[in-house]
Amino acid sequence: GEDVEQSLFLSVREGDSSVINCTYTDSSSTYLYWYKQEPGAGLQLLTYIFSNMDMKQDQRLTVLLNKKDKHLSLRIADTQTGDSAIYFCTTGGGADGLTFGKGTHLIIQP
Amino acid sequence: KAGVTQTPRYLIKTRGQQVTLSCSPISGHRSVSWYQQTPGQGLQFLFEYFSETQRNKGNFPGRFSGRQFSNSRSEMNVSTLELGDSALYLCASSSDDFNEQFFGPGTRLTVL
Numbered sequence: 441g442e443d444v445e446q447s448l449f450l451s452v453r454e455g456d457s458s459v460i461n462c463t464y465t466d467s468s469s470t471y472l473y474w475y476k477q478e479p480g481a482g483l484q485l486l487t488y489i490f491s492n493m494d495m496k497q498d499q500r501l502t503v504l505l506n507k508k509d510k511h512l513s514l515r516i517a518d519t520q521t522g523d524s525a526i527y528f529c530t531t532g533g534g535a536d537g538l539t540f541g542k543g544t545h546l547i548i549q550p
Numbered sequence: 551k552a553g554v555t556q557t558p559r560y561l562i563k564t565r566g567q568q569v570t571l572s573c574s575p576i577s578g579h580r581s582v583s584w585y586q587q588t589p590g591q592g593l594q595f596l597f598e599y600f601s602e603t604q605r606n607k608g609n610f611p612g613r614f615s616g617r618q619f620s621n622s623r624s625e626m627n628v629s630t631l632e633l634g635d636s637a638l639y640l641c642a643s644s645s646d647d648f649n650e651q652f653f654g655p656g657t658r659l660t661v662l
Binding site: 441475481482483484485488528532533534535536537538539540541542543 | 598
């Protein structure tokens with residue numbers, strides 16, 4: 441089956457930028473997504489990128505896609521304590537279901 | 551618009567029992583997917599229903615089954631529960647014209 445790999449933890453200082461990286465195997469995915477999960481909560485779609493795009497910017501969020509290397513990244517500018525959560529790199533969708541990475545725990549240091 | 555709702559939110563069962571979880575999608579959404587989330591395996595796709603038909607199924611044993619009703623509400627059933635079935639079960643709905651899936655808060659199942 442398809443696979444998504446991402447590091448488990450990232451620690452950044454408040455106000456710095458956070459960059460979460462992932463690699464994936466599903467080259468047929470039309471969209472690639474970043475989901476956010478806060479403690480005790482369900483999953484929330486944070487942002488997504490269409491597979492024929494290289495970059496998407498949405499306020500503090502920047503998504504970069506390198507299709508050749510099958511590499512996706514999420515940059516959060518000016519990281520705040522409220523950004524503390526688990527971030528899932530995700531491919532697939534529709535009838536095939538979503539394939540999630542194991543999630544990156546973003547830890548914010550004051 | 552109301553979001554995806556799941557009932558019950560918490561459930562405790564013993565090994566060998568069976569359980570039924572319910573999911574009500576966002577109004578107008580016809581696709582409902584189910585996922586299992588565990589600390590060890592992460593989030594894994596169980597199955598997807600569209601207009602009462604199962605279109606795809608993940609790599610889970612036959613003890614896991616589901617159905618979808620004409621109003622798009624969906625249920626999943628797990629029979630002969632095992633300790634390893636303890637997990638957060640998430641339901642997601644989408645309109646299927648764009649693959650964005652909206653997730654419910656989940657049902658936390660504990661098997662003793």
